[in-house]
Amino acid sequence: MNADVKWFCRLAIDQLLLSADLCRNLAGSLEPDCDLLTFAQAVVDQGLCEDMEKVQEVLNAAFQHAQNGVEPILDELESGQDGPPSPREPDEDAGRTQKIGITPGKAPAPMPERTQVMAVEKGTLPNAGGTQAPLTFDDDDDLGDLVMEALEHEILPDDADVDVYDLDAQPSFEEDVEEIGEPAIISTQSADAVVPDFGTEMPDWEALPSCTPEQAGESLKCILSAARALGASDVHLSANAAPFMRIHNEIKLIAQTVLAPATVETLTTALLSEKRLKHFQENKDLTYALQLEDRSRYRVNLVEHKEGLKSTYHLVPKEIRPLSELGFPNHENISNLLDNHNGLIVVTGPAGSGKTTTLAAMVDELNRKRYDHVITVEDPIEILYSSRKCYITQREVGTHTRTYASALKGALREDPDIIVIGELHDLETIEMAITAAETGHLVISTLHTGNAANTLNRILGVFPPSQQQQIRAMASESLRGVLCQELLPKRGGGVTVANELFVNTPAGANIIREGGMHHLAGVMQTGVNEGMRSMDQSIYELFEAGEITEELALSKVKSRELTRRIQNTAQPDDDDDEPAADIGRGKPKKGWFK
Template sequence: MSTNNLELLSLEELLKNAQTQKATEVHISIRNFPYYRCQGILQVSSNSVIDDFTFWHWAKTIFSVEEIQQIKSGNPARRFYQYSFANLSVSAFLILQGAAMTIKFLPMDIPTVDKLGISQISTNISKYSDGLILITGVTGSGKTTTLTSIVNDINQRNVKNIFILEEGITYSYPKSKSLIYHWEIGTHIPNFEQGVLTAIENHADIIVINEIKDRSTFDMALRAAKRGVLVIASMHSSDVISTIQELLTFYSSQEQDFIHLNLANHLQAIVSQRLVTTLDAEYKRTAIFDLLFTNEQVRNYILAGKIQDLSTLMQAGKEDGMSTMKSELESLLTSGRISEDTFTKTLQKITS
């Protein structure tokens, strides 16, 4: 393909071509060929080198005039964008050769809680009308998918006023019973704090935060929970114990009584997950969970600072919907769904 032909090719056509090759990402930069990532492997496309004119012509189909100026001034921009055939996460930034865009294909459909095997977890969470629900996991654990599936389950079964705040949109929610306001931080609202305040002022029933990374965001989540809003938020942490410990580090030693009291009063549940490779023909990976649902005993343990001892309550709290990753991993081994090797390696990760 000649450079002239590439200039005439629209970004939409390029992306359709990438999609036919089952690409998950497209990398575009000035003075370079377009690259596709297919099955995790980056490969050069058959298109010609992208010149300056073509790059900025394509960028203008995604970004506003103000965002184009932002990119050209050296400040990266990110945008969720939709075609009829694809949902996209697009980021653009300057490089030595000029500028570049990374375009990620996002899922078109939200997996159901039944498909993910979390229908009971979702049912338990949907019983709450206020307080704080935390969905946690390490990078690549599937926590965003779990959070989105649970929120969409609520959307399909209840009439709620739901405000969703994300730094980068991953899923687009379908119209159903609930009223959904979906904001991308930096595009529709300046920051999480302003988003939470606006949601509270507009009588939110549920606020979704993806994700809590610092004290200021968590303080706003607590503020909403205290106002009678159900806050469902994600965090980057590996299990229930480390999640609470991470929250405690946001506060000084003089504030520990304050945060223990607030967690005891307003934390409703923590769902921590990790993906495990299975022997199943249909599902190659499944999630195992740490599940903590707050009851009087859990509250007393949090107030007393007995965070490490919460695992004992989780092991004994099956009737309250609680569980541990270790017990779920053992069940997978007993049922023949995972290999001995997978069991041993995963057990080392969750107990180290």
């Protein structure tokens, strides 16, 4: 069996995509030397997995690992047992680690300058001679993902010396805020070999296992303070793994030290109140807001996994930036949605796309220009708002109310003008949001969807068939607009924001009423004068301005016409005097999402 096929099986088993038996039987039914694409195509053809996107992810990851010469362990295919391999001692793993160029005391060997992997179309996989546009991976862009995946699959030894590069807390009322002192410096350690730009002293990682809870709390504050200074969005501490953070969608190791389960437990529980610690011990999951004495805020998620505890600290911005500073070229059109005094506005995007930041900017703009009563329902409260022109009431699910739906029922009796919902979680919440929008309130909320059509399908799809006609009619009248956003890696480092804006017009309302959501793209193309723009158009403009690479633009754009334009722009005629390196480069836009 080829190495890339072995890796496909290894990753598919670990991610519960396929069982070891399925992998073994499939391999036995194919040629012994079949290639990766043939094997993945067989998975699709035989109906072993219906999640095409997941198959694509595993395909790409397997290709990357195989390119670096690593041989995965597939004991299950020989022993007949499912599940990941049992943990091995570091000395045993060190030999395997050598195969991907990582040795103790040395940085990982660079990947090839450019690796190409064919993308998977829904329902089919391309053959080796396909003409499909390839996804490309640059060495700097994907090295972090590769090494972190290696850590997850226990390929790296505990003492492997690696330098990894890889992108929204909050108590709800005063007595629930945990006030912690200023981050203190425990000791000085040379972390320059890991992340050279910390600009602050870090805790003594080797001394953490023997530290007291008080010292652990000071160490945690030190870590969070350093991460905020570096512009990180998240900090991760996990048992039997090295600590890492996410900066502009890239993962960076904080230290090379692999944290013992007892150390992580001490760190993650050091700043917990007795009430929250008891809740976590009973439920094994905890999400809460942490506020330090310097008013810095963090959304904390604490869970248990097979190795022990894991905590994720999401850094909440200290200040709210206006829409005009977030990098939206169409921020005036987005602001125009806030002129409505009733209806539903939905901000959507994948996790980590900045929805919380955008939602906070919207609330802040309303707070500055309108005299209204605003009620927010969040889980947990992340951004704290100070009443300016608006009177703002913030409620936290689990602390001040049992569920989103119960909070919304109460909100309708509290004389609100504007209701802000952290997320449209379920049928009852969506139904209450639409009802509130219909009864004269402006409702703003979020969803994890990628475009306007998918957003409406998600909202309407939770209702039973018998209610579809009625709910489509209600949504067509109450919806004011949908803002979809996504953070994309920027040429030269950092991230930039692409966005789609749908403004509900009579034409759009008619499409929603009839259920033809696939026609919304055409409405957005002809609705430029109303401020609409599609995600494809936004991505093309970013490419044209030199913000993103050709490869990224081609992988994101769905329009055939824009795909041809990108290809033609990136491949000028021979007599074109413009240097190839300058193609697609324009005046960079400015903004917080950068």
